[in-house]
Amino acid sequence: MNIIIMGAPGSGKGTQAAIICKTHSIPHVSTGDLLRKNIADGTELGKQAKAYMNAGQLVPDELVIALLQNRIAEEDCKNGFLLDGFPRNKAQAEVLDKTVKIDIALYLETDLNKLAARAAGRRVCPKCGYSTSADKAPDGKCAECGENLIIRDDDKLEVVQNRLKVYAQNTAPLIDYYQAKGVLKTVDGMQTIEAVNAAIEEALK
Numbered sequence: 001m002n003i004i005i006m007g008a009p010g011s012g013k014g015t016q017a018a019i020i021c022k023t024h025s026i027p028h029v030s031t032g033d034l035l036r037k038n039i040a041d042g043t044e045l046g047k048q049a050k051a052y053m054n055a056g057q058l059v060p061d062e063l064v065i066a067l068l069q070n071r072i073a074e075e076d077c078k079n080g081f082l083l084d085g086f087p088r089n090k091a092q093a094e095v096l097d098k099t100v101k102i103d104i105a106l107y108l109e110t111d112l113n114k115l116a117a118r119a120a121g122r123r124v125c126p127k128c129g130y131s132t133s134a135d136k137a138p139d140g141k142c143a144e145c146g147e148n149l150i151i152r153d154d155d156k157l158e159v160v161q162n163r164l165k166v167y168a169q170n171t172a173p174l175i176d177y178y179q180a181k182g183v184l185k186t187v188d189g190m191q192t193i194e195a196v197n198a199a200i201e202e203a204l205k
């Protein structure tokens, strides 16, 4: 099954994607994570993407589309995958349509006014990519590998606000796009992590 998970910055896409992918044994393809890995590895793509990401802007389509197409062409994606953070605008959605069939687009519906606080509380592992909230990691250590957790560069308040604006302008219209295709499933993303996951599993049945 090819799944997209959609929602505003901080809506819980990465959190839910990790659980879904474990449950269904499919790869988690996050363009944000792939871009951050390129930045950490100092690649040419990472150098080009960094300024856009740190400003809360979209990375240009030609860079992200090539990155995504290369990733989903890999062997582990042959039997299905979950896309997190792609597509983010109509041009990306149209390219995706020409590349693969999307079976379900899960939309995490959230109260945009409450998301800046979630992003501010997020802590991520620079080594293995694990993500959690500060209150769940009082020792500041990664629960998976023990590394010191850090705050993502684009989780500063003014950058989060910009990401929310970019989302409203570019990405939110895709909700109607997938609704029109008959594959949209909306889930209330303001519940607990466990309740959101239960609703997702119901939608995937």
Ligand code: AP5
Pocket: 007, 008, 009, 010, 011, 012, 013, 014, 015, 016, 031, 032, 033, 035, 052, 053, 054, 056, 057, 058, 059, 060, 061, 064, 084, 085, 086, 087, 088, 092, 118, 119, 121, 122, 123, 131, 132, 133, 134, 154, 163, 189, 190, 191, 192, 193, 196
């Ligand atoms: P990306 O990494 O995709 O970031 P994003 O969409 O802004 O989303 P986030 O990762 O911030 O939030 P999330 O929904 O994954 O929430 P999470 O689960 O972490 O993109 C980053 C940048 O890369 C973009 O700005 C852009 O520059 C670039 N980029 C990426 N893809 C691109 C593309 N296709 N085209 C162009 N540019 C692209 O949860 C957030 C926090 O809330 C965590 O602390 C978590 O523990 C907590 N939380 C989660 N669920 C709940 C819950 N139910 N209740 C309470 N707390 C919760």
Ligand code: MG
Pocket: 013, 014, 015, 032
């Ligand atoms: Mg994420």
